[in-house]
Structure formats: C-alpha cells, structure tokens
Amino acid sequence: xxDMIIPPPAVGLRRLRAAFKDLTLGRVCLTIVxxxxxxxxxxxxxxxxxxxxxxxxxxxxxxxxxxxxxxxxVQNYYDVLVTQPYLRYLLNSLIVCCGILAVxxxxxxxxxxxxxxxxxxxxxxxxxxxxxxxxxxxxVTSIPIYLGLVxxxxxxxxxxxxxxxFVSVFAIFLFRQFFHSYPDSIIEAARVDGFTEIEIVxxxxxxxxxxxxxxxxxxxxxxxxxxLYWPLIVVxxxxxxxxxxxxxxxxxxxxxxxxxxxxxxxIVTLPMMLVFLFARRAFVRGIxxxxxxx
Numbered sequence: 001x002x003d004m005i006i007p008p009p010a011v012g013l014r015r016l017r018a019a020f021k022d023l024t025l026g027r028v029c030l031t032i033v034x035x036x037x038x039x040x041x042x043x044x045x046x047x048x049x050x051x052x053x054x055x056x057x058x059x060x061x062x063x064x065x066x067x068x069x070x071x072x073x074v075q076n077y078y079d080v081l082v083t084q085p086y087l088r089y090l091l092n093s094l095i096v097c098c099g100i101l102a103v104x105x106x107x108x109x110x111x112x113x114x115x116x117x118x119x120x121x122x123x124x125x126x127x128x129x130x131x132x133x134x135x136x137x138x139x140v141t142s143i144p145i146y147l148g149l150v151x152x153x154x155x156x157x158x159x160x161x162x163x164x165x166f167v168s169v170f171a172i173f174l175f176r177q178f179f180h181s182y183p184d185s186i187i188e189a190a191r192v193d194g195f196t197e198i199e200i201v202x203x204x205x206x207x208x209x210x211x212x213x214x215x216x217x218x219x220x221x222x223x224x225x226x227x228l229y230w231p232l233i234v235v236x237x238x239x240x241x242x243x244x245x246x247x248x249x250x251x252x253x254x255x256x257x258x259x260x261x262x263x264x265x266x267i268v269t270l271p272m273m274l275v276f277l278f279a280r281r282a283f284v285r286g287i288x289x290x291x292x293x294x
Contacts, residue, residue: 045269049262050065050067050068051259052073052263053067053072053076054072054073055070056258059262073263076262076263079260080260080263080264088239089241089242089245089246092241093242093244095158096231101217101221103166104166104168104171105216107166107167109209112171112172112173112174112175112176112178113205115172116176117179117187130169130173133169138229149163155234156237158240160234161230161242165224168220170216174215175212175216179205186204187204190203222276225244225268225272227244231245232245232248243268247261247268
C-alpha cells in the first residue's frame with residue numbers, strides 16, 4: 001500500500017486567502033471613506049474641464065454630461081489663448097510668484113534660525129507674535145497697505161502686487177520647526193572653528209533647509225498663483241494682469257461667458273498641478289521633517 005501524496009495548495013489560492021484574511025471590516029470602511037473623499041476632491045476639476053468644452057447655455061444643465069452636446073472647446077480655448085495676450089498674463093503671474101518666494105525665503109530663513117537656535121531677550125515674545133500673526137488675514141491690512149502704495153505712486157506695478165507678502169510668518173514658523181531639530185552640536189562645532197552666525201546660515205543651514213524650502217515653495221507658489229483678491233485691488237491696466245485676474249474679463253454687466261471662464265481656469269490650474277506632481281516627494285519630505293520636534 002503506497003502513501004497518498006497530497007499536493008500543496010496553489011500559490012494563487014494562498015494569496016487569495018491571505019488577501020481575504022487581511023481584509024477586515026475596518027479596512028473596507030476606511031477604503032470606502034477614502035474613495036468618497038477622493039471623488040469629492042476630483043469632481044470640481046472634472047466639472048471645470050467639462051464646462052470648458054461647453055457653450056455657456058449648457059454649463060448649468062440639470063443633467064450633468066461630461067461630453068457636451070455642442071462642442072465649444074476649440075472656440076473657448078482659442079478665445080483665451082489667442083484673442084488676448086494670455087502668455088503675458090502667465091508671465092506676470094510667474095514674475096509675481098517667483099519674486100514673492102525669493103524675498104520670503106531671504107527673510108524667513110535668518111528669522112527662523114534666530115528663533116530656533118539663538119538665545120536672546122524676548123525670543124519667546126517674538127515667537128508668540130509670529131504665531132499670533134498666522135491668524136491675521138490679508139483683508140485686515142489691505143486698506144492701510146493700499147493707501148500707502150497710493151501715496152507712493154506704486155499702484156499697477158509688480159512691487160505693489162508682491163509687497164504685502166514679502167514677509168511670511170508661516171514660512172518663519174515652518175522653518176523654525178525644522179531648525180529646532182537641527183543638531184546643536186554641529187552649530188557649536190562651527191562656532192568653535194570660527195564661523196560667524198551668517199556663515200553658519202549660509203554654509204550649514206541653507207543646504208539643510210532644502211526639503212523644508214521645497215515644501216514651503218509649493219504652498220507659496222500655489223497661494224499667490226491663485227490669488228485674485230490683491231491683484232484685483234492694485235492692478236489697473238491689462239498689461240499687469242495676472243492669469244487669475246484675466247478671468248474677470250469674461251464677465252460683463254449682464255452676462256458671464258462661463259465657457260471661456262472655465263477654459264481660463266483650466267489653463268491657470270494646469271501649471272500648479274504639474275508643479276505639485278514634480279515636487280510632491282520634496283513637499284511630503286519637507287512637511288514630515290519640519291514636524292520632527294516641537
């Protein structure tokens with residue numbers, strides 16, 4: 001009588017059983033919640049893209065159709081990109097965003113280093129002031145800043161669009177959290193070797209701050225690229241219009257051309273999506289590293 005040989009279970013069956021074993025009710029509920037959240041986040045972009053392909057009469061139809069009954073996408077995008085100097089608007093937005101970001105980094109890095117690593121009288125009060133300023137919106141200070149720019153004759157300039165944002169308390173707080181986790185021993189060794197505080201910032205701190213700077217750059221660039229409130233106040237000519245502000249041109253007293261407006265919104269949104277896709281790893285890394293220590 002020969003022994004019966006029982007064949008081992010198939011590899012695919014083992015994997016299937018393992019998958020069902022790990023599939024708990026909690027995981028299923030979490031997956032469903034995440035999918036619903038993703039749909040809520042993506043749907044406005046889908047609706048914007050769909051509306052940019054439609055004539056105005058179809059934008060607010062009762063039944064939503066991604067593909068329009070009357071395709072007007074070519075005309076909408078042609079009117080946005082060709083019939084007006086849209087590349088100029090994009091260039092204005094790029095100049096404003098890059099100028100703001102450069103000055104914010106120049107001012108925030110030394111200030112954050114001082115709050116994190118230097119001991120001086122009133123440092124706690126300064127840190128509390130920085131945190132308190134995070135709660136102050138631009139709307140509160142817009143009137144005095146606007147009046148000051150009028151007195152100096154600086155309206156309708158790049159400087160007027162950038163000036164209120166040169167100092168970012170959010171950047172100071174973010175970099176301060178990052179510097180707080182930087183080893184004190186390295187800074188003390190540099191001081192023993194004769195480094196000045198400026199040399200420490202330039203030669204040690206700046207190379208280390210790249211992840212946090214990348215994360216803040218995404219925040220700053222997206223915020224000021226999409227800003228409509230302040231350019232609407234200080235810009236007075238078509239030559240200085242930003243890409244976001246140019247969308248206001250499709251609004252008249254009695255009507256709004258929603259097809260062209262959504263086409264312009266799609267073009268404005270696309271660069272920011274590409275920036276985030278290329279910088280997402282640095283963005284996540286910077287946010288994670290800046291929160292290592294409180």
